Amino acid sequence: MHFDKIVNLSLIYATLRSATPIIYAALCAAITQQANILNIGTEGIMLMGAFTAVAVSYLTGSWLLAIIVAMLSGLLMAMIIAMGHLKYGAEITAIGIGVNMFALAFTKYLLNSILGKTGSFTDPKIIGIPKVHIAAFDNNEVLNTLFNNWSITEWFALILIVLLTFVLFKTVWGLRLRAVGKFPLAAETAGINATGMRYQALAISGLIGGLAGAHLSLGYSKMFTENMTNGRGFMGVAAMFFGGAHPVLTAIGCLVFGFADSIGARLQAYGVPSQFVLLMPYAVTVAVLAISMAMKKAREKHKKSSLNIADKKGLKS
Amino acid sequence: MRDLWVSLRRFLFIILFSLAIGAVFIMMIGENPLNAYGALVRGAFVGKLNLGKTLANFTPLLLTSLAFAVGAKGGAFNVGVEGEVFLGGIAAAYIGIHWTFLPMPLHLLACFLGAMIVGALSAFIPGALKAYYGVNEVCTTILLNYVAFYVTSYLVSGPMSAGVANAQSHAVADQVKLFQFMKPSSANVGMFIAIVVSIGVIWVFNKTTFGYKIRTVGSNPLHAEYVGINPKKNFIQTMMFSGVLGGIAGCIEILGVHGYFLNNFAANLGFNGMLASLIVKNNILLTPFMAFFLGALKSGALGLQQSTGVPKSIVDTITAVFIIVATMDLLFQYHKKRKVKMAQKEGE
Numbered sequence: 001m002h003f004d005k006i007v008n009l010s011l012i013y014a015t016l017r018s019a020t021p022i023i024y025a026a027l028c029a030a031i032t033q034q035a036n037i038l039n040i041g042t043e044g045i046m047l048m049g050a051f052t053a054v055a056v057s058y059l060t061g062s063w064l065l066a067i068i069v070a071m072l073s074g075l076l077m078a079m080i081i082a083m084g085h086l087k088y089g090a091e092i093t094a095i096g097i098g099v100n101m102f103a104l105a106f107t108k109y110l111l112n113s114i115l116g117k118t119g120s121f122t123d124p125k126i127i128g129i130p131k132v133h134i135a136a137f138d139n140n141e142v143l144n145t146l147f148n149n150w151s152i153t154e155w156f157a158l159i160l161i162v163l164l165t166f167v168l169f170k171t172v173w174g175l176r177l178r179a180v181g182k183f184p185l186a187a188e189t190a191g192i193n194a195t196g197m198r199y200q201a202l203a204i205s206g207l208i209g210g211l212a213g214a215h216l217s218l219g220y221s222k223m224f225t226e227n228m229t230n231g232r233g234f235m236g237v238a239a240m241f242f243g244g245a246h247p248v249l250t251a252i253g254c255l256v257f258g259f260a261d262s263i264g265a266r267l268q269a270y271g272v273p274s275q276f277v278l279l280m281p282y283a284v285t286v287a288v289l290a291i292s293m294a295m296k297k298a299r300e301k302h303k304k305s306s307l308n309i310a311d312k313k314g315l316k317s
Numbered sequence: 318m319r320d321l322w323v324s325l326r327r328f329l330f331i332i333l334f335s336l337a338i339g340a341v342f343i344m345m346i347g348e349n350p351l352n353a354y355g356a357l358v359r360g361a362f363v364g365k366l367n368l369g370k371t372l373a374n375f376t377p378l379l380l381t382s383l384a385f386a387v388g389a390k391g392g393a394f395n396v397g398v399e400g401e402v403f404l405g406g407i408a409a410a411y412i413g414i415h416w417t418f419l420p421m422p423l424h425l426l427a428c429f430l431g432a433m434i435v436g437a438l439s440a441f442i443p444g445a446l447k448a449y450y451g452v453n454e455v456c457t458t459i460l461l462n463y464v465a466f467y468v469t470s471y472l473v474s475g476p477m478s479a480g481v482a483n484a485q486s487h488a489v490a491d492q493v494k495l496f497q498f499m500k501p502s503s504a505n506v507g508m509f510i511a512i513v514v515s516i517g518v519i520w521v522f523n524k525t526t527f528g529y530k531i532r533t534v535g536s537n538p539l540h541a542e543y544v545g546i547n548p549k550k551n552f553i554q555t556m557m558f559s560g561v562l563g564g565i566a567g568c569i570e571i572l573g574v575h576g577y578f579l580n581n582f583a584a585n586l587g588f589n590g591m592l593a594s595l596i597v598k599n600n601i602l603l604t605p606f607m608a609f610f611l612g613a614l615k616s617g618a619l620g621l622q623q624s625t626g627v628p629k630s631i632v633d634t635i636t637a638v639f640i641i642v643a644t645m646d647l648l649f650q651y652h653k654k655r656k657v658k659m660a661q662k663e664g665e
Contacts, residue, residue: 040455080641088645093394093455094595098641101592105633112628113346234459241453273475279467282460286446289457293450 009145011262019251019258020157021046021220024212025229025236026243026250027164028205033245034168035201036181037085040096042209043233044103045077049213051107054126054224055114063127067153067214074210075203077103082202086195100233108226122223129153129219151219153211157251160208164247177201212236231282238285242292253288260284328597331642339635343627353627360620361613367620369502373574375612376508377402377566377583381590382608383518384562389599390522391531391555392538397443397458398563399587400465404439405432405564406571407469410578411477413489413571421492428493429568436564437557439465444556448549454556462587470580477578484580495573507569514565515605522601531555563587589615592636596643611636 025042032039039045052073057066081099084090108118115121129151137143168174179187180197188194216232217224235257243250264277340350361371381398388395408431416427443461446452474484495505522528530551533541538548566586571578593611597603618632642648 038453038455084641084645088647090641090644090646094644095641097396097591097595098637098644101588102634102637102641105630105637108630109342109628109634112630118628231460231463234456237453238456238460241456273471275467275471275474279464282463282467286457286460286464290446290450290452293446293452297450 007263009142011259011266013146013150014262014265015255015258016154017220017258018261019254020154021212021216021229021232022235022239022254022257023157023161023251024208024215025233026239026254027160027236027247028209028212028233029237029240030243030245030247030250031164031168031177031208032198032201032205033240034174034177034181035198036184037198037201038092038096038237039078039081039202039205040093040234040237041077041081041099042096042205042212042236043229043231044096044100045074045206045209046213046216046233046236047100047103047107047227047229048077049074049210050217050228051110051213051224052210053214054121054217055110057128057218058115058121058123058126061125061127063129063218066127066218067129067211070214071207071210074208074213075206078202078206078209082199086198086202104227107224111224111226118226120223120225120228126218126222128222129215151215153215153219157215161247161251168247209233235281235285238289242289244296253292256288257281257285331639334642335635335639338638339631342631342634346627348625348627353621353625356621356624356627357614357617357632359617360624361617365499366502367616369499369504370616370619371609371613372499372504372508373502373612374615375609376504376511376573377570377586378590378593378608378612379511379515379605380562380566380569381587382593382604382611383515383590383601384559384566385587385591386594386599386601386604387518387522387531387562388555388559389594390535390601391552391558392535393444393447393552393556393559394455395440395443395458395556395559396455396591397440397461397465397587398559398566398590399583399585400458400462401436401439401560401563402567402570402583402586403462403465403469405436405567406583407472407477407486407567407578408432408435408564409568409571410486410489413493414477414487417490417492424490425493425572428489428572429565432564432568433561434564436560436562436567438560440556440560440563441553444553447556448552466581469578473578473580479577486578488577489572493572494576495569497573503574505569505573507573511565511569514562518562519601527554531558566590592640595640598643 025046028045029039029042049070053066053070056069057063060066077099081092081095084095085092111117111121131149131151132155134148137148168178176187176192177197177200179190179192180194184194213229216228236254239253239257240250242253261281264272264280268274268277336354343350343353360367362368381402384398384401385395409428412428412431413424416424419427439461443452443454443457446457447454470484473486477486479485479487495507497503497505522531530541530546533544533546534548534551534555541548541551567583570582570586575582589611590608593607594604597607614632614636618629621627621632622629
C-alpha cells in the first residue's frame with residue numbers, strides 16, 4: 001500500500017468536499033432540534049431541493065435562481081411538516097418519513113414528466129455553482145490544494161455554521177428558540193409564542209435543506225439522480241445528534257463522515273471491495289454516533305451521581 | 318362501534334383526497350384519470366398473472382408491515398425492517414444452498430430458523446443502542462439498512478456468487494423451494510406461512526404476557542417500570558421480535574419467489590411495509606388489509622404503466638400523499654378538533 005498516496009494534503013479538501021452536503025443537512029436538522037423537533041424529513045427536503053435546483057438551472061440557465069427556487073421548494077416541504085405536526089397533530093417521525101417518501105416518488109415523477117428522463121438527468125445546459133478561484137494561491141502548492149477552487153456553496157457552508165452559532169447563542173431570537181425547545185411551558189409563560197417559534201425554526205430548516213439539495217446537485221455534482229441524497233439527510237441527522245445540535249460540533253461530526261467517505265474512495269484503488277467502501281460512511285456514522293451518545297450518557301451520569309434524584313427517566317425522555 | 322365508523326369514514330376521506338390529488342397529477346401529463354385508475358384496478362386483479370402478482374406482493378408486505386406495527390406499538394420506530402429482510406434472506410440462502418445433508422422438513426425449518434435468528438440479531442444492535450445509550454433508532458436503523466444492503470451485495474458478488482452476469486447466489490436446494498401455485502406469477506405457499514405467522518403475531522400481541530409488556534412499554538414506559546417491567550430489556554425484545562418477522566419475510570422471498578439470493582431483492586419491501594402500517598396508525602388488526610391494498614397497488618402500478626402513458630412513480634406519489642394526510646390526526650376530524658380546542662381553552 002502507498003500510504004502517502006492515500007493520506008496526503010488533497011485528502012483534507014476531499015474530506016471537506018464530501019462533508020459539505022452533510023453539513024448543510026445537519027444544520028437543517030440542528031435548527032429544529034433546538035426547538036425540540038426531530039426533523040426526520042431532512043432527506044426529503046434535501047432531495048426536493050436537489051431536483052428543483054437542477055430543473056431550474058437547466059430551464060433558465062441561472063444557478064442563483066436555481067438555488068433560490070430550491071430553497072423555496074425546501075421551505076414548502078418543511079411547511080408540510082410544520083402544518084402536519086403543529087396544526088394537525090401528526091407524529092413528527094411519521095410525517096417526516098412520509099415527506100421523505102413523497103419527495104422520492106415526486107421527484108421521480110417530475111423527472112419523468114418535466115425533463116422526460118428516468119434514472120438520472122445530466123445535460124450541458126445545467127449551469128453549476130461557480131467555483132472560487134483565488135489567483136494569489138496559485139504559486140503556493142499547499143494553499144492551492146487546500147483552498148483553491150471551492151464552490152461558492154462550500155465557502156458559504158462555513159459562513160452558515162458561524163452565522164447559525166451566532167444566531168442561536170448570541171441573539172434574543174436564538175435564546176427564545178432554545179427556551180421553547182428546553183421548556184415550552186416556561187417559554188410561553190415568559191410571553192414567547194412557542195408554536196410561532198416552531199414554525200419559524202422549521203421554515204429556516206426548510207430553506208437550509210433546500211440549499212443542501214441545491215449544493216448536492218449543482219455544487220457537489222452537476223446532475224440529478226433518483227434518490228441522489230442516498231441517506232445523506234439521515235447522516236446529517238446523525239451528525240446533529242453527535243454534536244448535540246450545536247452547529248460547530250455538528251459540523252465536526254460531519255467531517256468524520258466525510259473523512260470515511262473520501263478515504264474509502266482512495267482505498268478502492270487498492271483492492272478493497274467496492275461494497276465495503278460504500279458502506280463505510282454508514283457504518284462509521286452508526287459507530288461514532290453510538291460512542292458519542294454513550295460518552296454523553298456517562299458524563300451525565302457522573303454529573304448526577306452526587307445528587308441522584310430525578311434519574312429515572314424511562315425510555316421516552 | 319362508533320369509533321370504527323369514525324375511523325372508517327376518515328379513511329374513506331383520505332382515500333378520496335389522495336385519489337383527487339393523484340388525478341390532478343395524471344391530468345397534468347395529459348391522461349384521463351378515470352382510464353388510469355381503471356388500468357390500475359385491472360393490473361391488480363384481472364387475470365391469473367395479475368392476481369398472482371398481487372398475492373406475491375402481499376406476502377412479504379404482510380410480514381414487514383406487522384414487523385413495523387409491532388415495533389411501533391412497543392415504542393420502537395423500526396425503519397430497519399428492510400435490512401432485516403436482506404440479512405434474513407442471505408441467511409436462508411446460505412443454509413438453503415449448503416445444508417443439504419438435512420432431510421427436507423428439517424432443512425426447511427433450518428432455513429427459517431437461521432433467517433429468524435439473523436433478523437433478530439441485526440435488530441438487536443439498534444435496539445440495544447437506543448435502550449442503553451439513547452441513540453435514536455430511526456437514524457441507526459436507516460443507516461444500518463445501507464450496511465445490510467452492501468454486506469449482502471458483497472457476499473453475492475464475491476464469496477457466494479454464482480458466477481453469472483447478475484450478482485446472485487447459487488440456487489437453493491430444490492427440496493426447500495416453496496411451491497408456486499399460480500404460475501406464471503411467483504405467488505407461492507409462503508403466503509400461507511406468512512398468514513399463519515401473522516395470526517400467531519396477532520395472538521401473541523393481544524393474548525400473551527409478552528404482548529402485554531410490549532403494549533405497556535410502548536404506551537407508557539414509566540408505568541411499565543412501575544409495575545415491574547424492565548422497559549429497556551423489553552424494548553430490545555420488541556426490536557428483536559420485529560427483526561424475526563423481517564427475517565421470515567426475507568426467507569420466504571428467497572425460497573418462494575427467487576430460489577436464490579438476488580442482489581437488492583428486498584428493495585422497498587421494508588419501506589412499503591412501514592407505509593402500510595403507518596397509514597392505519599399501526600393498528601395490528603388493520604395492518605394486514607393495508608398490506609394487501611398496497612400489494613395490489615404495486616402490481617396495479619405496473620399494469621398502469623404498461624397500458625397507459627402514466628409512469629409508475631405517480632402511484633408512489635399518491636401513496637406518499639396518502640400517508641402524509643393519514644398521519645395528520647386532526648385532519649377531517651372537525652368534531653374532535655373542536656373538542657381538543659375546547660379542552661385546551663379550559664386548560665389555559
